[in-house]
Each structure stands twice: as structure tokens, then as C-alpha cells.
Amino acid sequence: MQLFIDTAEIDEIKSLNITGLIDGVTTNPSLIAKSGKNIINTIEEICNEVSGPVSAEVTATDFDNMILEGKKLSSIAKNVAIKVPLTFDGLRACKVFSDDGIMVNVTLCFSAAQALLAAKAGATFISPFIGRLDDIGADGMNLISEITEIYDIHGYDTKVLAASIRSVQDIVDSAKLGADVATVPPKFLKSMYNHPLTDKGLSDFLSDWKKTGQSIL
Ligand code: E4P
DSSP states (O other): OEEEEEOOOHHHHHHHHTTTOOOEEEOOHHHHHHHTSOHHHHHHHHHHHOOSOEEEEOOOOSHHHHHHHHHHHHTTOTTEEEEEESSHHHHHHHHHHHHTTOOEEEEEEOSHHHHHHHHHTTOSEEEEBHHHHHHTTSOHHHHHHHHHHHHHHHTOOOEEEEBSOOSHHHHHHHHHTTOSEEEEOHHHHHHHHOOHHHHHHHHHHHHHHHHHTOOOO
16 A cells, blocks of 8 residues: 655655655645645655656636646646546546546545546546544545455546545544545654554564663674
8 A cells, every 4th residue: 555645744754755655646736735835846846866766736616627637737847636526527627637647636535426427537646535534523544445346346547535534543444444645644654653552562572682781883
């Protein structure tokens, strides 16, 4: 399973990218706004840091302007994936970009029917928003399950990108259900490697080791 990082903060991206475990980055207009930085410069900086797909979202809602914005974002770097919303115009734009060989991430997916259309439109990634479904009392993980089942049965290449992650368990559950990618806020990525028993075990090992008076180097 690939792990993308869900942030527009370049410093956070750099600090996690040194692990070699980051396969890509997703941004959205809210994350760009939160960063307080210019979208073009930010996407350029991120693409210089990470070689995997970097999702940059259009903000136009009509087809013609989505195409113009998408082309501009795509010209920033080869690894930009144009993010379009799962609307009628977004799906039209997705088809045009994917026919042109440009990666597309279809975002704001909340139903299996929407995901089916995105696959037919040639999306590289479909982004089901787990957390936002859970927030309204629906079952976000069930959506991941439905989409992976449909894509497997019909052999669609579109990758399932679990988005709107709210916990480490969401990442684990998405992985078990066959999601290809999870896009993870930095704080959850850090929580993934932390475990109190790892800390305690290490502390015990080191205290026993100290008693030996040995040194490996
Ligand atoms: C995905 O690409 C989105 O940027 C993101 O996962 C949305 O998450 P949120 O619901 O926490 O805003």
C-alpha cells in the first residue's frame, strides 16, 4: 500500500520524506489556504521534494476553466496529478486529462456509484472521503470496501486512495480492504510508528546493555 501525505506544508513534507516512506502528496484548496502560500509556488516546491504523484486541485467548477486551471497546474511538473471534484464537469475534465496522459485524482467521492463513473472517466485515483462520511453517521470504510470490490470485479485500473483519514486504524482498515493508497495527515503518519511497548522494550534493552559495559563500535 502506498502512503501519501495530506498537507501543503513543505517543512512537514521534507521532515517526513527523509524516511523514504512517502510515495506522494495530496493538497486541496483548504490546505493551501491554511499554508498561507501561493498555490503555484507551493506545488512546485513539493514536486521538487517528492518524486511521486502530487495532487493539485482545480478551483473552477465549470469544465472550460477546469481545463485551463488543470493545464496550468500540470505544467508545473511531470508528477502533478490534477485533482478535480466528482461533479459532472469534473468527470468531463477527468476524461480529457486522462486521454491526454495526465494523472487525475477525482476527489470528494462519497458513493460507489460516483467511484464507478470516475473509473470510467479514466481517473488515476479515486478519493473516497472516509472521515467525512463517518462524521455524518455513515460508514466510510464500507465505501472503501464497495469500491475495491467493484474495481476488482470489473478490472478498473483506477487506484483507490483512502482520504479524509481520522485515525491510524483508518489506515490499517483501508489497507486490509485493499485500498491502493492512503493519504495521511502528518500527525497520523508519526503515530503509525509510535507504540508504548516499543519505547518500553527499547528502554529495557538499553538498560541491560549498559550493564555489560560493551560497545559495538
Ligand atoms: C484528500 O485528498 C483530502 O485532501 C483530505 O483527505 C480531506 O480530509 P479532511 O476531511 O480531513 O479535510
